[in-house]
Amino acid sequence: MSHEAPGFGEFLDGMYDPSLQVQDNVYRRTGERLAAGREANDRLSSPEDVRRRQGELRRLALDALGGDLPADRPVPTARAFGSVPGDGYRIDKLVVDVGGDVHIPANLYLPRDLTAPAGAVLFLCGHSDTGKAAPRYQAMCARLARAGLVTLTFDTVGQGERKSYLGADGQEIIAANVPEHSHAGIQCWWVGDSIARYFVADARRMLDYLAARPEVDADRIGVSGNSGGGTLTSWLMLVEPRLAAAAPSCFIMAREDYQRSGQAQDPEQIIPGGALHGLDHEDFLIAMAPRPTLVMSANYDFFPVEGAVRTVARARRVFDLMGAPAGTLGHARADHEHGLHPELAIAAVEFFRRHLGSPTAGDAVRHDDPLVLANADLQCTRSGQVSIELPETRQVFDLNRERLLSFGPGDGLPWLRERVMFAREPRPEFYPRWWADREPGVRKAFWWSERDIINAAIVFDPVAEPTGIDILLLDRGTDDLPGYLDACRRAAGAGRHVVVLDVRAGGALRPHRFNEFGYEANYGTTFKIVSDLVCLSDSLGAARVYDVLRAVEFVRAERTLGGSELPVRIVGTGQGAFFGHLAAALEPRVVELICLTPPLDPVGVVNTRYYAPERDHQCLIPGIARHCDQKQLHEALADRRSPADGWFIG
Secondary structure (H helix, E strand, O other): OOOOOOOOOHHHHHOOOOOOHHHHHHHHHHHHHHHHHHHHHHOOOOHHHHHHHHHHHHHHHHHHOOOOOOOOOOOOEEEEEEEEEOOOEEEEEEEEEEEOOEEEEEEEEEEOOOOOOEEEEEEEOOOOOOHHHOHHHHHHHHHHHHOOOEEEEEOOOOOOOOOOOEOOOOOEOOOOOHHHHHHHHHHHHHHOOOOHHHHHHHHHHHHHHHHHOOOEEEEEEEEEEEOHHHHHHHHHHHHOOOOOEEEEEOOOOOHHHHHOOOOOOOHHHOOOOOOOOOOOHHHHHHHHOOOOEEEEEEOOOOOOHHHHHHHHHHHHHHHHHOOOOOOOEEEEEEOOOOOOOHHHHHHHHHHHHHHHOOOOOOOOOOOOOOOOOOHHHHOOOOOOOHHHHOOOOOOHHHHHHHHHHHOOOOOOHHHHHHHHHOOOOOOOOOOOEEEEOOOOOEEEEEEEEEOOEEEEEEEEOOOOOOOEEEEEEOOOHHHHHHHHHHHHHHHHHOOEEEEEEEOOOOHHHOOOOOOOOOOOOOOOHHHHHHHHHHHOOOOHHHHHHHHHHHHHHHHHHOHHHOHHHOOEEEEEOOHHHHHHHHHHHHOOOEEEEEEOOOOOOHHHHHOOOOOOOHHHHHHOOOOHHHHOOHHHHHHHHHHHEEOHHHOOOO
16 A cells, blocks of 8 residues: 555646636626626716715725714823924824723824914824834825824824734734734634724724814815825725815725735725625725815836726716816826825825815915924834833724623524525536546545535545545645545544545645735735635635535535435544534534544634734634634534544544
C-alpha cells in the first residue's frame, strides 16, 4: 500500500476547473441585484418618487447599521486642552465626551474675526496613523478655516489618539487603521451589526457638537472626508438629514467596478445587504438630492474613476428631477493617485464657500499651501492616546460585546436554517463524476451542490462489510488529508466509507488569488469572498454548512455508498468541526457528530479582545452569536455528540 496520501491533481485531475466558481457565483448574483437597483432608479420620474426612494435608502442604511441610532440625546460636552494659533484661524484642541464613556479627540478650526454664526464643515479623516494630524487632512481643515468656515475634525476609531488595542506599555498589539478595523469589524459581523454603526454614531455626535457651537449656523453645515472619511461621508449622506452639503473624496465609484478589481475593503465600507437590495454608489448621491454635492476623484485611484464618472452622470438626472440648479451635483477630478491632493482640496473649499459661506463674503480665498503643524502640536492628550489618559474610555470591542448582551434569546435553529438555505440554487440532480485513485479502495468524485458550485471528495471504501458512512471535514479539506491518512485507512478497515469532503473554496476547490494579500489573511482572497457575500446578506460560513448538508443528501442517494441504508455521521476538525457542528444540528439524519477539536464558538469570538486566527473569518455567519448560541445547538444535537476518541485517531 502506498504511503503517499491520495489527492487531487490540478483542475481536479483535469476533470474540472473550480477556481473561478465562487467568484463567478458572487459576481453574478451581485450584478443581477445591482442591475435591479439601477432599473428602480431609472423608473424615478417625479420629486415624489425621489423622496420615496430617499426614505427607502435611509431605512436600508439604518438596517445595515443594526437599526435606528439614538435620536434623543444631549449635546456632547468638550474639555479644552489648549489652542494653537494659525494663519487666519485658531485651532482648539478638545476631547469630546459623546456619552457612554466614549471620548473623542478633536481639533476645532475657528476662523479669526467671526462676527456672526458661520457655515461649518465636519471633516472626516481617512486611514492615517496620525488621524486628524495627517498633513493633508490638517491642510484641508486650514484651507476651510481660511475661507471663513468653522471646521471640526476628529480621530475616528483606530487612528491618531484613538487606537484601541494597546498593551500596558502603550504599544500596538493589533496594528492601527485597517488591521484594527478588520479585527473589530469581524466581531461586529458575528453579532449581526456593521462596525460602521460606531463610526456613524461618532460622526453624528460630533455633528451635534458642531451644530451647538455659538460660532456655527446650524442650518449651514456640510460634511467632507477622504478615502475612509469619504466612506463615512457617504454613510452620513444616507442617514443624516441635517447636512446642507457634502463632498466625499476618493470613495464614490460603482460597486461592480471595484468588486471586479479584486481588492477588498474594511468592514465599515461594507454595507450588509447593500448589494442584495441593489444599493450602489449612485444611491449615496440620490440620497442627497437636491442638496449640493461634490464628488472628488483621483484619476489614478484604486477606486475606479470610470465608475465614479458613470455614477455621477446617472445621479445627475435625479438632481434635475428635484429641480436642483445646474452644477448642484459636481465632479472634481485630479491626475493623481489615491489621496486628497491640493487640487481636490481647493475644489472642495470653493464648493463649500459657495454653498455654506456668508452671502456677503466677497474676498477671494487664498489657495497657497497652509503651514502644516507637527503631530504633537495638535495632540489633545498628554500621552498621545485617549485610552491611556482616560482608561474608562470604551472601544468598539466593549460596545459590541455589551450590545450582544442586550439581546434576548434568539430564534435558534429556525434562524440558522433560513440563513443556510438563503438564496441557494440546487440542481435537480447531483450529476456526480467518479474516478479511481491509484490506491486500491480509494475513489474520487465531484458533484453539484448548487447550479454553479461543485463539491468534491476523496472516498475511502470499506475493506470489510460496510457499517456506515463518515463525512470527514478537515480544517483545509483534502489539503490536510496526509495528516489523517492512517485514520482514514483504519476507518475503512472497520467497515466505514470515509468521504473526505471539500466544501466550496476549500481544499482542491480553492479559488485563484484575487489580490496581493495573503490568501487567508484579512484583506486577502477569502476575506474578499466573505465581504462580497456580506453585501448579499449571505456568508461563506452559511454556504459551507449548506455544502455539508448537500453532502449528507448525496451520500444517502449514492448507490455506490450504500444509499440510504447506511447510517451517516460527521467527523470534523478545525473549521470543519464548526461547519459539521451546525450541519448536524440542522440534519437529524446525521446519527452522530464527532468533533476532533472544539468547534469555534461565535460568542467566544465576540467576547475575546484578541481572538485568533484571523483566517476564521471564513466561518462567519453574520448574527449567529446573537441568534443561535451554543446551548441551542447542543439541545438540537442531544445525545448525538460523541467524544473525539470515538473515531480512529491514534
